[in-house]
Every structure is written in structure tokens, then in C-alpha cells.
Amino acid sequence: xxxxxxxxxxxxxxxxxxxxxxxxxxxxxxxxxxxxxxxxxxxxxxxxxxxxxxxxxxxxxxxxxxxxxxxxxxxxxxxxxxxxxxxxxxxxxxxxxxxxxxxxxxxxxxxxxxxxxxxxxxxxxxxxxxxxxxxxxxxxxxxxxxxxxxxxxxxxxxxxxxxxxxxxxxxxxxxxxxxxxxxxxxxxxxxxxxxxxxxxxxxxxxxxxxxxxxxxxxxxxxxxxxxxxxxxxxxxxxxxxxxxxxxxxxxxxxxxxxxxxxxxxxxxxxxxxxxxxxxxxxxxxxxxxxxxxxxxxxxxxxxxxxxxxxxxxxxxxxxxxxxxxxxxxxxxxxxxxxxxxxxxxxxxxxxxxxxxxxxxxxxxxxxxxxxxxxxxxxxxxxxxxxxxxxxxxxxxxxxxxxxxxxxxxxxxxxxxxxxxxxxxxxxxxxxxxxxxxxxxxxxxxxxxxxxxxxxxxxxxxxxxxxxxxxxxxxxxxxxxxxxxxxxxxxxxxxxxxxxxxxxxxxxxxxxxxxxxxxxxxxxxxxxxxxxxxxxxxxxxxxxxxxxxxxxxxxxxxxxxxxxxxxxxxxxxxxxxxxxxxxxxxxxxxxxxxxxxxxxxxxxxxxxxxxxxxxxxxx
Amino acid sequence: xxxxxxxxxxxxxxxxxxxxxxxxxxxxxxxxxxxxxxxxxxxxxxxxxxxxxxxxxxxxxxxxxxxxxxxxxxxxxxxxxxxxxxxxxxxxxxxxxxxxxxxxxxxxxxxxxxxxxxxxxxxxxxxxxxxxxxxxxxxxxxxxxxxxxxxxxxxxxxxxxxxxxxxxxxxxxxxxxxxxxxxxxxxxxxxxxxxxxxxxxxxxxxxxxxxxxxxxxxxxxxxxxxxxxxxxxxxxxxxxxxxxxxxxxxxxxxxxxxxxxxxxxxxxxxxxxxxxxxxxxxxxxxxxxxxxxxxxxxxxxxxxxxxxxxxxxxxxxxxxxxxxxxxxxxxxxxxxxxxxxxxxxxxxxxxxxxxxxxxxxxxxxxxxxxxxxxxxx
Numbered sequence: 001x002x003x004x005x006x007x008x009x010x011x012x013x014x015x016x017x018x019x020x021x022x023x024x025x026x027x028x029x030x031x032x033x034x035x036x037x038x039x040x041x042x043x044x045x046x047x048x049x050x051x052x053x054x055x056x057x058x059x060x061x062x063x064x065x066x067x068x069x070x071x072x073x074x075x076x077x078x079x080x081x082x083x084x085x086x087x088x089x090x091x092x093x094x095x096x097x098x099x100x101x102x103x104x105x106x107x108x109x110x111x112x113x114x115x116x117x118x119x120x121x122x123x124x125x126x127x128x129x130x131x132x133x134x135x136x137x138x139x140x141x142x143x144x145x146x147x148x149x150x151x152x153x154x155x156x157x158x159x160x161x162x163x164x165x166x167x168x169x170x171x172x173x174x175x176x177x178x179x180x181x182x183x184x185x186x187x188x189x190x191x192x193x194x195x196x197x198x199x200x201x202x203x204x205x206x207x208x209x210x211x212x213x214x215x216x217x218x219x220x221x222x223x224x225x226x227x228x229x230x231x232x233x234x235x236x237x238x239x240x241x242x243x244x245x246x247x248x249x250x251x252x253x254x255x256x257x258x259x260x261x262x263x264x265x266x267x268x269x270x271x272x273x274x275x276x277x278x279x280x281x282x283x284x285x286x287x288x289x290x291x292x293x294x295x296x297x298x299x300x301x302x303x304x305x306x307x308x309x310x311x312x313x314x315x316x317x318x319x320x321x322x323x324x325x326x327x328x329x330x331x332x333x334x335x336x337x338x339x340x341x342x343x344x345x346x347x348x349x350x351x352x353x354x355x356x357x358x359x360x361x362x363x364x365x366x367x368x369x370x371x372x373x374x375x376x377x378x379x380x381x382x383x384x385x386x387x388x389x390x391x392x393x394x395x396x397x398x399x400x401x402x403x404x405x406x407x408x409x410x411x412x413x414x415x416x417x418x419x420x421x422x423x424x425x426x427x428x429x430x431x432x433x434x435x436x437x438x439x440x441x442x443x444x445x446x447x448x449x450x451x452x453x454x455x456x457x458x459x460x461x462x463x464x465x466x467x468x469x470x471x472x473x474x475x476x477x478x479x480x481x482x483x484x485x486x487x488x489x490x491x492x493x494x495x496x497x498x499x500x501x502x503x504x505x506x507x508x509x510x511x512x513x514x515x516x517x518x519x520x521x522x523x524x525x526x527x528x529x530x531x532x533x534x535x536x537x538x539x540x541x542x543x544x545x546x547x548x549x550x551x552x553x554x555x556x557x558x559x560x561x562x563x564x565x566x567x568x569x570x571x572x573x574x575x576x577x578x579x580x581x582x583x584x585x586x587x588x589x590x591x592x593x594x595x596x597x598x599x600x601x602x603x604x605x606x607x608x609x610x611x612x613x614x615x616x617x618x
Numbered sequence: 619x620x621x622x623x624x625x626x627x628x629x630x631x632x633x634x635x636x637x638x639x640x641x642x643x644x645x646x647x648x649x650x651x652x653x654x655x656x657x658x659x660x661x662x663x664x665x666x667x668x669x670x671x672x673x674x675x676x677x678x679x680x681x682x683x684x685x686x687x688x689x690x691x692x693x694x695x696x697x698x699x700x701x702x703x704x705x706x707x708x709x710x711x712x713x714x715x716x717x718x719x720x721x722x723x724x725x726x727x728x729x730x731x732x733x734x735x736x737x738x739x740x741x742x743x744x745x746x747x748x749x750x751x752x753x754x755x756x757x758x759x760x761x762x763x764x765x766x767x768x769x770x771x772x773x774x775x776x777x778x779x780x781x782x783x784x785x786x787x788x789x790x791x792x793x794x795x796x797x798x799x800x801x802x803x804x805x806x807x808x809x810x811x812x813x814x815x816x817x818x819x820x821x822x823x824x825x826x827x828x829x830x831x832x833x834x835x836x837x838x839x840x841x842x843x844x845x846x847x848x849x850x851x852x853x854x855x856x857x858x859x860x861x862x863x864x865x866x867x868x869x870x871x872x873x874x875x876x877x878x879x880x881x882x883x884x885x886x887x888x889x890x891x892x893x894x895x896x897x898x899x900x901x902x903x904x905x906x907x908x909x910x911x912x913x914x915x916x917x918x919x920x921x922x923x924x925x926x927x928x929x930x931x932x933x934x935x936x937x938x939x940x941x942x943x944x945x946x947x948x949x950x951x952x953x954x955x956x957x958x959x960x961x962x963x964x965x966x967x968x969x970x971x972x973x974x975x976x977x978x979x980x981x982x983x984x985x986x987x988x989x990x991x992x993x994x995x
Binding site: 007022023025026034035037044048214 | 800803806862863864866867868869879882883898899902913917918925940941944947948951957
């Protein structure tokens with residue numbers, strides 16, 4: 001039997017093996033981590049300490065054609081709440097009381113998924129100094145709440161030109177996923193409508209960034225590297241703020257007058273002024289309008305729902321380019337010129353208007369708006385008095401020729417397709433023909449057949465013919481500009497950082513109608529007669545400049561009549577074209593023409609006067 | 619020998635007789651190494667300078683028990699078994715006495731009088747337990763065979779162990795178990811008992827985990843050890859950050875004071891429990907090798923001292939101290955690299971903390987006492 005001392009040797013050996021293996025394992029582990037995987041851990045350490053923070057670039061301003069700011073920027077005090085505080089009911093309730101906001105809205109904003117996960121949510125902007133002072137003093141009672149200076153859009157002219165300018169908003173997760181906003185980050189403020197959307201790429205500027213070393217709590221320690229943001233470019237529009245103001249006021253006044261005059265539902269409309277030689281849009285108004293400041297700092301659900309409610313008349317809609325209407329009698333200029341071009345009518349042609357037309361047989365009789373009849377009517381008076389019988393005849397002849405020449409001629413004037421204005425949302429309208437009708441009524445075989453009445457109806461701008469106010473302004477601009485319609489546009493130029501123009505819009509012809517000079521001349525004279533002695537004479541007496549124009553009164557099923565007036569001036573050397581439309585406003589010559597007169601006066605530098613006019617035509 | 623002090627070479631011989639130079643050297647180097655790392659770790663704190671001074675004061679205070687224990691013959695402790703057991707028990711429960719205890723990180727582990735923190739009684743208790751167990755085990759003269767003897771030995775362990783779990787301080791409890799196992803290994807426990815212990819231990823751990831004896835934070839730490847990415851922002855976060863710190867140190871480290879994980883507060887408890895992560899980050903694998911090399915020298919020297927003891931008691935005391943250090947090194951460094959669960963056990967001679975430093979220096983004093991009274995070779 002071994003002595004105890006001898007036994008101890010093996011026990012010490014065991015103990016030695018234990019601590020040698022402990023040290024050995026630790027050494028191996030350190031070798032594996034520090035030498036073999038060192039790079040991976042080094043990268044993790046870098047990711048830990050370095051945060052890249054984007055620095056938003058100031059957004060470019062939007063100016064009118066003379067450099068007057070339509071949209072600019074200003075700094076305001078905002079209240080942000082860390083997303084981690086979203087379940088702190090008590091604090092959010094107290095905050096909502098301090099801010100005077102509904103609790104639901106505060107919660108909704110804090111829980112918003114429109115922002116990057118850890119970014120503080122902007123809850124309120126334009127916070128009063130008393131509120132700011134209160135929150136600063138009671139900081140500890142509002143964990144996660146911070147005050148910060150946020151740049152927001154400023155609208156020096158209130159709602160003026162709201163539809164042209166559009167508004168901005170934050171990119172939501174869904175729209176980011178759709179791929180529409182490549183290169184943008186969640187929560188970036190971008191143009192959502194109008195010029196803000198259209199010229200987003202130049203207005204946005206280039207974000208700067210800051211690589212910051214942060215500690216474990218995310219507090220920045222120092223800046224490692226930074227790049228200054230490049231401010232967005234200023235965009236100069238073709239809009240003339242003075243003309244725009246007159247256009248909006250004229251629209252409002254006309255609607256008010258219509259309501260005072262038995263047309264109680266007159267609440268919406270649109271007006272456009274174009275430079276016929278360049279396509280520049282000098283004014284574009286749509287009623288009802290909206291307040292773009294509602295979108296500052298994110299629009300509340302309540303306001304958004306109000307703007308999209310069924311009975312709101314959809315104020316966000318830019319009716320000048322996004323709404324479709326039967327052009328009614330303003331279309332007669334096209335029917336008339338088509339008739340002249342295809343020899344269906346002529347200046348020497350005489351029509352007999354008894355107030356009733358039986359061209360398609362007794363059982364299909366139709367009426368002139370003037371039931372008593374115009375008697376013997378020539379081409380020019382057909383336009384100036386807007387005699388329906390003349391155009392029924394022309395339309396009926398076109399039908400009998402069976403070649404859809406009227407439709408083809410309409411398309412030559414840009415109807416049925418977009419004019420390509422540089423604003424989002426333009427719709428194309430409709431020039432109905434046999435193929436369209438067959439397709440449209442595919443499920444109703446009995447209605448698929450193109451009938452004589454269809455051509456007769458579109459010859460007076462009714463039936464299934466639909467146009468935007470912009471398209472009709474374009475038609476008259478084309479007549480005024482020797483048959484060439486210039487592409488309508490709102491962009492004049494983009495300025496560089498020193499305010500010098502770097503990119504100007506070059507006028508381009510969007511459609512060349514190819515209509516002969518003599519036909520244009522004939523139509524011009526007839527349109528001149530409208531304001532001299534025809535349906536528009538009442539609105540333009542004593543105007544001070546010669547105006548070529550056309551009234552229109554559209555019938556829309558279940559609604560009061562829609563009032564139109566389209567025109568260009570000065571007649572001897574046309575420069576501007578105007579279109580005014582008033583939904584359920586009544587007769588064109590009575591309600592739309594006086595509004596157009598005010599806009600033309602502003603364009604031509606004449607005194608802007610409101611006149612009372614009468615017109616009972618359609 | 620009486621005139622030896624008059625000649626230089628014989629003066630050296632006296633020093634050699636009483637002092638173990640490799641032990642003093644390795645302890646001294648470890649303390650110096652630790653001071654450098656602690657200095658780097660606390661320099662980012664607002665009270666960093668004061669903390670570093672406190673660390674050095676702890677080293678100075680530790681020299682008192684070191685000198686005292688070195689001076690007295692450990693053999694004299696043998697007759698004090700009863701009082702030592704009582705003193706040990708009192709030490710451990712003292713923080714639980716109302717008015718005396720201070721709580722930190724879920725454990726009432728501090729002795730506090732009038733709001734002033736004195737020390738952590740569990741630290742001297744480890745040394746006392748080593749002495750107590752050495753006395754008890756040595757009574758069997760190297761052969762513990764009868765179950766009743768085994769039970770008696772375990773009863774002496776059970777008292778401090780049970781009391782320490784009341785704080786609750788699981789880490790120190792595990793240290794006590796590991797210490798005792800090391801001493802039983804050298805003290806002559808039959809191998810079959812170790813098998814039984816392992817079996818009982820495994821079943822015990824299962825029962826403890828199920829029965830909810832452990833505090834929630836302890837269970838969390840253990841589960842995180844099994845599955846580190848379970849909760850990266852909670853308990854797993856500390857481990858993840860520690861691993862990133864150590865790994866990112868690479869071969870040569872980021873340089874003293876240059877650790878980003880450490881300076882930017884990603885590392886929790888960087889001056890105490892996670893001091894090795896700072897070392898690994900700033901000095902890299904080279905620094906790790908140096909540290910483990912110093913520990914190897916320390917443990918080898920201590921083993922030599924144990925083997926040189928004139929009696930079993932001295933050997934066992936030395937083995938207890940070796941076991942304590944080995945376990946703490948394994949547990950602490952292993953935890954920072956994800957090899958061991960996270961417990962609040964510091965790194966001997968390196969971590970910030972006076973009670974711990976003093977206890978380790980006291981252990982060094984006992985080793986020196988054993989060495990000074992070794993049998994003539």
C-alpha cells in the first residue's frame with residue numbers, strides 16, 4: 001500500500017490537470033474569438049459605436065413666374081414622442097391635454113408606422129411658447145417627450161393655388177414598399193400632390209449624413225465624418241400670382257352668384273388660363289379648395305377623412321385636369337370646323353331653325369335650346385347664337401357619311417388623350433365612337449350599336465363626350481395659335497443655388513391640328529361674334545378688348561346645368577386662352593362668362609370688373 | 619542559522635526560507651497588470667480617479683492580513699475549529715441582520731453600518747471556509763471512506779453554503795463547492811463519492827431550476843447561457859457585448875484606453891465582473907496570453923507550496939486556495955467568453971473591488987505561511 005505522500009502525487013497530478021485544462025480551454029476560446037473570428041467581432045464593435053444619421057436637405061421653394069414665393073420653408077417648434085412611450089397611457093393623456101389635441105390622435109401619431117422604428121414621432125407642430133415652456137419645465141413628468149425645431153412648408157398666400165402646388169407628407173411603409181420612392185427612407189417628407197409631387201426630384205435636394213460615434217445609450221459622443229446636405233432647388237412656375245388670385249376669386253364669386261340665383265348646388269368649378277403661344281399655365285383654380293397647412297407635420301385622420309368625405313365635393317381634386325365634363329356648346333367650335341373641313345357645311349349654308357328638329361324622323365325629334373326657333377340661321381349665327389339645329393344637321397350628316405370624321409377631328413384637337421401637363425393626375429377624357437360604345441356596353445348587346453343620335457348628341461358636346469377644362473382651354477388655344485396646341489405646363493424654370501435659371505421649359509407643340517387657315521379664320525370670326533352680339537355679348541359689353549369665345553351649358557343627368565365659357569383674347573393677336581367651368585352653375589353666358597371676363601381682364605391688364613350677365617342658351 | 623543574517627548570501631537564504639519569491643512575483647505582477655486594466659476601465663467614469671485610488675487602497679489594506687497570516691503558524695488555527703465555524707456563520711449572515719445589510723444587484727451581500735459600506739462578508743468567508751474544511755478534512759489523515767465521515771465533512775460545507783444562498787449569492791456558493799471538491803480530491807475522498815456527488819449535483823440542478831429556488835435574474839442568466847440570443851437587449855445583451863469586446867481586440871488589441879466597447883459603455887460592469895473583456899479588447903490575444911501565463915505561474919507555484927507542506931493541513935489549505943482561484947478564473951473569464959453562465963464572480967487580483975482583493979491577498983498570506991513552515995527538503 002502506497003504511503004499517503006505517494007498517493008498525494010497522483011492527486012496533485014489530477015488537480016494540476018484540472019487547472020491546466022481550465023487555462024487551456026480559456027486560451028483556446030480566446031484564440032478562436034480574438035484571432036480566428038477577430039474581424040467579425042471587430043465589425044460588430046464598429047456597428048455598435050457608429051451610427052449614420054441622415055441630415056435632411058432644406059426643400060426647394062416654389063415661386064410664381066415673377067419670383068413671388070408660393071411655397072417656402074420656415075422653422076417651427078415641434079413636439080416629438082419616442083415610440084417606446086406609446087403604451088404610457090397616463091403620460092400621453094396628460095400630453096394631449098397640454099397640447100389641446102384629442103388623445104386618440106396623439107396615440108395614433110406616436111404609434112405611427114410611417115417612421116423608422118426608433119425615430120421620435122412628430123406629434124404636434126407650431127406649438128405655442130407657453131406650451132413649450134410648460135413642457136420644458138416639467139420634462140421629468142413627460143418621459144420620451146422632446147421639443148425640437150422642425151422645418152415645415154410655409155404658404156405665404158394661404159390656400160392660393162393649392163391644387164397647383166399640392167402638398168407634402170411623409171412616406172409611409174406601404175408606399176416605400178411599392179418601389180415608387182426608391183432611394184428614399186421611411187418618414188422622409190416628399191411631395192404628395194401637385195407641383196410638390198411633380199418636381200419632387202429637384203425640390204428634394206440631397207441628404208447629408210453624419211457618422212457619429214454613439215455610446216450604449218445611443219447618445220452621440222463625437223462626429224466621425226459628415227457631409228453637408230445639398231439644398232433642394234427652387235422651382236419657378238408659370239403661374240402669375242395676381243391672375244391666379246383673380247381666377248380663384250372669380251370662381252368663388254360666380255359660385256356664390258349662382259347659388260343666389262336659383263342654382264343652390266353650385267359649389268364646385270374650375271378655371272384655367274393658358275398662354276396660347278407657349279402653353280404656360282398662368283392660372284389654374286379649382287373649387288372647392290383646401291388648406292395645405294393641414295398637411296404640415298402630418299395631416300390628422302379627422303382632417304383627411306373630412307377632405308375625402310362624400311359630401312365634401314372632394315376638395316383635393318384638381319378639377320381643371322382631373323375632372324371630366326360634357327363640353328356642351330363649347331364643343332360646337334370643333335363640330336363647326338369639322339363641318340367646314342369635310343364640306344359638310346359652309347359659310348353660305350343656311351339652316352332653318354323652327355325650335356324643333358326632325359332630321360331623324362318625327363319620332364326622334366329634338367329641340368333647339370330656343371324653342372321658339374332662330375328662323376333662318378347661317379354658320380356664323382349658328383355659333384354666336386349657339387343654335388342646336390345647325391349642329392344637329394352637321395352631326396347627322398357626319399353620321400350618314402359613316403366615317404367617324406367628327407371623332408377623328410376631335411382627337412386632332414387633343415380630346416380623348418392627355419395633353420401631358422406637368423402635374424400629376426391628368427385624365428384623358430373620352431371621344432366616343434362605335435368601337436368604344438361596343439366595348440363599353442359589351443354586356444348589354446342592345447346598347448352596343450352606334451346610332452345616329454349618338455353622333456348628333458356629340459355634335460353639340462353632349463352624349464358620351466367628356467373633356468377636362470384643360471382640354472377645352474387647349475382647343476381654344478389651338479384655334480388662337482394657328483392650329484397648334486402647345487403643351488400646357490406649369491414649370492417655367494428651375495433655379496440653381498445662386499438663383500440663376502438652370503433648366504427652362506422649352507415650349508413644344510403637343511398637337512398640330514393641321515386645320516387650314518381659312519377655316520380657323522372663319523371660326524375665329526364666329527367666336528368673335530359670340531361676345532359681340534351672341535350668347536356671350538352680355539358678359540363682355542364694354543370689356544375693352546376683343547374676345548373670341550363660346551358659351552356652353554351642359555346637361556348632366558340628375559344635376560343642374562353646368563356652365564362653361566371658353567375664350568381667347570386679344571382677338572387680333574391672341575395671347576391667352578381661358579376656360580371656366582361651374583358645376584351646376586346654370587347658363588354659361590350668364591355665370592361662367594363673367595368669371596372668364598375677370599380672368600381675361602387680369603391677363604390683359606384691364607380693370608377687373610364683375611358684370612351681371614344674362615344668357616338662356618345651352 | 620542564528621548568525622546567518624550577518625552575511626549577504628545567508629541573508630538571502632533567510633528570505634528564501636520564509637518567502638516564496640515566485641508566488642510574490644506572480645501575485646505582484648497580476649496586481650500591477652490588474653491596476654493597469656482597472657485604470658483604463660474606470661478612466662471614463664466621472665469618479666474614475668477616486669475609484670482607481672480606492673482600488674490601490676484595497677491592495678494596501680490587503681497587505682495587512684497577508685502579513686498577519688504569513689507571520690502566524692497556520693497550525694495554530696487547528697484548535698479554533700468551533701469558533702471559526704461560528705465566526706464564519708456570523709460573517710455570512712451579518713448582512714441579513716436588519717440595519718447591517720446593504721443590497722446590490724439582487725443580493726444582500728454588503729455589511730453596512732450607518733449607511734457606510736464596509737465590505738462583502740462573503741469574501742473573508744471563502745478564506746475561512748477553506749481553513750475550516752482543511753481542518754476537518756485533514757482529521758481523516760488522507761482517507762475519507764466511511765459515509766458518515768463524508769456526511770460530517772459535507773455538514774461543515776452545508777452551513778456556510780446554505781447561509782450564502784440566503785443572501786442569495788449563488789456564485790459564492792458555487793465557489794465554496796468547488797473549493798471543497800478540490801480539497802476532498804487531495805484530502806483522500808474515495809473516487810466513488812465523486813461519482814455520487816456528480817449524480818446528486820445533476821439531479822439537484824434540475825430540481826433547483828424547476829422549483830423556483832433561484833431568483834428570476836439568476837434563472838435568466840442561466841437560460842441566456844444556454845441560448846445567448848434569447849434576449850439580446852436583456853440578459854443576453856451583456857454577454858453579446860462582452861464577446862464583441864473580446865473578439866474585436868484581435869491579436870494585439872485596440873490599445874490601452876482605446877476600447878470602444880468599454881469606453882462607450884457597451885460593456886456592463888466593465889471594471890468588476892467584465893474586467894477581462896476590457897483586457898481582451900484593449901490588449902488583444904497577446905494580453906490574454908500574458909494574463910493566463912501569470913495565472914499559470916501563480917497556480918503552479920501554489921501547487922508547489924501545497925506539495926511542500928510539512929502536514930496535510932497545510933497542503934489542504936493551499937489546495938483550497940488553488941481551487942478557489944482556479945474556479946474563479948474559469949468562471950469569470952469563461953463567462954465573458956460565453957463558456958460559463960453569468961454570475962457575479964470577479965477575476966482574482968485583476969477586478970476592481972477591495973473586499974475581493976483583500977481576501978485574495980489573505981489567501982496569499984496563508985500560502986506564504988504554509989511555505990514558511992514547510993518541511994525541510
